[in-house]
Amino acid sequence: MDTELLKTFLEVSRTRHFGKAAEHLYLTPSAVSFRIRQLESQLGVTLFTRLRNNIQLTSSGEALIPHAESMLLAWARAQHEVALSERQTQQLAVAGTANLWDAYLQEGLHRLYCELPALSLRADIRTPEQMTRALLSRTLDLAFLTDPARIEGVRHIATHTMELQLVSTYPELDATRAMAQDYIRIDWGTAFNTQHAKLFNAATPPLLHTGSVRIALEYLLHHGGSAFLPSSMIRQYQDQERLFLVTDTPTLSREVYAAFLPGSERQALIDKVIELFGADAGAEG
Numbered sequence: 001m002d003t004e005l006l007k008t009f010l011e012v013s014r015t016r017h018f019g020k021a022a023e024h025l026y027l028t029p030s031a032v033s034f035r036i037r038q039l040e041s042q043l044g045v046t047l048f049t050r051l052r053n054n055i056q057l058t059s060s061g062e063a064l065i066p067h068a069e070s071m072l073l074a075w076a077r078a079q080h081e082v083a084l085s086e087r088q089t090q091q092l093a094v095a096g097t098a099n100l101w102d103a104y105l106q107e108g109l110h111r112l113y114c115e116l117p118a119l120s121l122r123a124d125i126r127t128p129e130q131m132t133r134a135l136l137s138r139t140l141d142l143a144f145l146t147d148p149a150r151i152e153g154v155r156h157i158a159t160h161t162m163e164l165q166l167v168s169t170y171p172e173l174d175a176t177r178a179m180a181q182d183y184i185r186i187d188w189g190t191a192f193n194t195q196h197a198k199l200f201n202a203a204t205p206p207l208l209h210t211g212s213v214r215i216a217l218e219y220l221l222h223h224g225g226s227a228f229l230p231s232s233m234i235r236q237y238q239d240q241e242r243l244f245l246v247t248d249t250p251t252l253s254r255e256v257y258a259a260f261l262p263g264s265e266r267q268a269l270i271d272k273v274i275e276l277f278g279a280d281a282g283a284e285g
Contacts, residue, residue, distance in 0.1 A: 003075050006068040009047065013065060016055045029070040034102055062072040066133050067216045073139035077122070088117050090269055095126040095134065096144035099188065099213045102161055103230040104256055105144055108277040115276055119269075135261055143259040144187035144277070153261060159278035160256040164188060167234050167244065168226035175200070182225030184216045185209045188254055192228075195252050228252060 011041040012032065012279035022029045040047050047061035057065075070230060077093060096105050099122075126134070132149045143149075148156045168178050185206035187193070207225060210216050216227045221242060229243075231251075237243035258274045 005035050005039040011066055024197050030111050047269040068091040070139055071138040093122040094142045095124040095131050099124045100144050100215045111276045146259050148257050150204050154259050155262050156257040158255050159258050162254045163231045164228040164252045165231050166228050167243045169224040171244045173246050178246045180204045182207045184225050184227040186216050187211045
């Protein structure tokens with residue numbers, strides 16, 4: 001199957017618009033439409049319903065998405081490995097959520113390349129669901145998560161404890177006032193959401209709810225407010241007196257897990273990478 005057809009399918013499924021997909025792929029709308037018809041013809045199913053400007057995935061289209069993602073990742077990995085074979089460079093595919101890259105994983109990259117200079121790394125931002133699918137299809141070697149994937153065969157190793165502290169741009173606030181005064185809610189996963197609900201079940205709805213710690217931090221520094229941030233990210237702003245701890249609020253801890261399928265031919269490399277990413281585990285606080 002032509003991988004360009006799958007790329008086009010995923011872009012249309014993301015934008016739900018043939019014209020926008022065409023712009024992103026540098027094609028004409030008619031070329032996008034032709035590719036989708038080709039793919040539908042090869043599969044013998046209808047992938048989209050087209051009612052005026054309302055484009056929706058059919059059940060067959062929904063079912064194709066994870067397979068299309070896996071096939072494109074597998075093809076990209078195959079291309080990469082073939083290109084690397086002559087140099088005998090070690091290759092590994094690693095992914096984590098956006099928050100974990102900002103709060104923890106980015107620092108680990110520096111240790112990896114100091115200790116493993118021959119490593120060729122593919123590093124991606126993925127949702128937990130995407131990482132789980134990629135692990136099972138073996139298009140991903142290692143995933144970093146805050147909530148373990150409860151799937152048979154996937155092994156988890158705790159690599160780091162992340163300390164989340166409630167901070168504010170306003171000094172000397174208590175928790176009640178911090179929650180009521182421009183509170184920004186960051187999605188730190190299921191366990192955090194449970195702890196948060198127990199502590200602040202009657203709190204005012206957040207001013208901003210985001211899955212990105214970087215978005216939350218930038219908003220705080222420019223507009224003011226309060227949020228739970230990793231202690232490793234707030235120290236410099238505390239020293240500059242731009243962020244202040246809300247001292248009557250407990251620190252909420254989150255474990256970071258490395259997830260992988262045992263038995264890979266890259267197992268020794270996976271073990272070494274986990275060791276390097278966990279080299280500073282427990283250093284926060």
